Amino acid sequence: MLLLALLLAAPLPALGEPVEDRGEKRSPGVWPERTYRWWYNPQHHPVWLDAAQARTWVLAAAKQWENCGVRMEYQGETGHAPGAMDGINVVGWSLDMPRQIRGITQGRAAAGRLLERDIAIRPDREEFARFPRLLRKVIMHEFGHALGLTHSPRCDDVMTLAADCPRAHPSTLPLMPTGNDLERCLALYRAD
Numbered sequence: 001m002l003l004l005a006l007l008l009a010a011p012l013p014a015l016g017e018p019v020e021d022r023g024e025k026r027s028p029g030v031w032p033e034r035t036y037r038w039w040y041n042p043q044h045h046p047v048w049l050d051a052a053q054a055r056t057w058v059l060a061a062a063k064q065w066e067n068c069g070v071r072m073e074y075q076g077e078t079g080h081a082p083g084a085m086d087g088i089n090v091v092g093w094s095l096d097m098p099r100q101i102r103g104i105t106q107g108r109a110a111a112g113r114l115l116e117r118d119i120a121i122r123p124d125r126e127e128f129a130r131f132p133r134l135l136r137k138v139i140m141h142e143f144g145h146a147l148g149l150t151h152s153p154r155c156d157d158v159m160t161l162a163a164d165c166p167r168a169h170p171s172t173l174p175l176m177p178t179g180n181d182l183e184r185c186l187a188l189y190r191a192d
């Protein structure tokens with residue numbers, strides 16, 4: 001089993017320490033048939049966010065990546081925990097990660113094919129409550145990893161490794177993949 005820990009370090013020096021990244025340097029692969037089928041586990045959503053709004057933002061974040069030509073097929077709600085390598089792709093919330101991590105994508109892949117990708121977002125980060133836009137960007141960023149994308153060196157990208165980009169402000173964070181994000185995604189799937 002391959003476990004890939006990906007974390008988002010955001011460009012917010014005032015909000016905490018930059019986080020060391022342990023993400024993938026090379027893409028582990030792509031989804032067969034360009035289709036990511038995922039379930040949502042609503043448990044442990046942020047207390048400041050009602051359940052319906054939390055689900056809406058997760059669905060919206062997934063939808064943004066369809067501009068890459070990948071189908072993001074929402075399967076419904078599940079009680080399966082995100083991060084358990086149980087054969088289904090679960091997106092949800094979890095406190096079961098190091099405190100400095102905002103979100104994590106874990107998965108399995110073989111021979112350039114993704115087999116499973118689970119996304120867990122940490123619901124208790126106070127900067128998410130202060131800057132909901134940051135939460136929405138983190139969710140979108142993790143969906144990018146779920147599609148096989150690695151980090152971008154460009155600071156304005158959704159897929160940026162933001163620890164290298166100290167000047168961005170939460171109010172300016174992108175709410176959709178940039179042209180460069182989509183180009184990187186298209187290139188990944190075009191090469192398939």
Ligand SMILES: [Zn+2]
Pocket residue numbers: 006007008009023141145151
């Ligand atoms: Zn990342």
